Amino acid sequence: MSLPALPQEPLLRLRDASVRLGQVQALQGATLDVHRGDFIALVGANGSGKTTLLRLLHGQVAFTGTREGLAGGAVQAMVYQRPFMLRLSVANNLRVALWLAGVPRTERSARTAQALQRVGLAALADRPARVLSGGEQQRLALARAWAVRPDVLFLDEPTASLDPGAKREVEALLEGFKVDGMTLVMSTHNLGQAKRLATRVVYLDRGTLAVDLPTARFFADHVNGRAERFLKGELTWSLE
Numbered sequence: 001m002s003l004p005a006l007p008q009e010p011l012l013r014l015r016d017a018s019v020r021l022g023q024v025q026a027l028q029g030a031t032l033d034v035h036r037g038d039f040i041a042l043v044g045a046n047g048s049g050k051t052t053l054l055r056l057l058h059g060q061v062a063f064t065g066t067r068e069g070l071a072g073g074a075v076q077a078m079v080y081q082r083p084f085m086l087r088l089s090v091a092n093n094l095r096v097a098l099w100l101a102g103v104p105r106t107e108r109s110a111r112t113a114q115a116l117q118r119v120g121l122a123a124l125a126d127r128p129a130r131v132l133s134g135g136e137q138q139r140l141a142l143a144r145a146w147a148v149r150p151d152v153l154f155l156d157e158p159t160a161s162l163d164p165g166a167k168r169e170v171e172a173l174l175e176g177f178k179v180d181g182m183t184l185v186m187s188t189h190n191l192g193q194a195k196r197l198a199t200r201v202v203y204l205d206r207g208t209l210a211v212d213l214p215t216a217r218f219f220a221d222h223v224n225g226r227a228e229r230f231l232k233g234e235l236t237w238s239l240e
């Protein structure tokens with residue numbers, strides 16, 4: 001007789017966490033568990049707190065409440081909508097990221113080559129990173145993040161400024177990361193993208209986490225009145 005599996009400890013846990021940015025209460029009473037293998041899509045109107053929640057999870061903002069991670073600390077990385085590129089080659093942008101992450105020198109060349117191959121940029125390794133197209137730069141940003149082997153990857157609107165073809169390329173990479181078992185938390189205004197990629201959807205409303213459901217249930221149940229209005233395109237700003 002086999003014993004039932006014990007519940008898995010979350011990678012990250014928030015309990016009643018709040019963030020104030022100047023005079024603005026950006027996040028209020030956030031409670032959230034991020035489990036290994038999750039792909040969480042954060043959705044909500046502009047100003048609802050999605051980016052603030054990402055920065056809180058990543059440890060980038062002051063807050064009240066509780067934020068707990070794995071014992072010993074999970075490796076984290078974050079990719080932004082408009083990633084910063086150093087005035088270096090594509091390959092050296094990766095090597096600097098690995099150096100900053102504390103990866104031993106003996107491993108950096110191999111990891112750089114693997115990461116560029118993974119995102120389809122191996123042929124551009126010697127090209128200046130700042131002359132790449134927007135989609136190529138985003139793929140390079142994903143390569144930098146992937147190369148440090150994060151337990152959890154945070155993404156802030158990673159395809160918002162890309163053309164449809166580049167969006168598909170980035171989505172394919174994220175789908176591959178998910179299949180590999182990487183944990184991802186992504187803010188997005190693209191509900192189709194959330195539906196295609198995410199395992200869970202968290203809907204934020206005026207700085208609160210109003211709904212947290214498996215993706216299929218979120219798009220089927222519409223348990224929150226304002227969430228349903230958001231899905232219908234009736235809420236675009238959170239000040240209503």
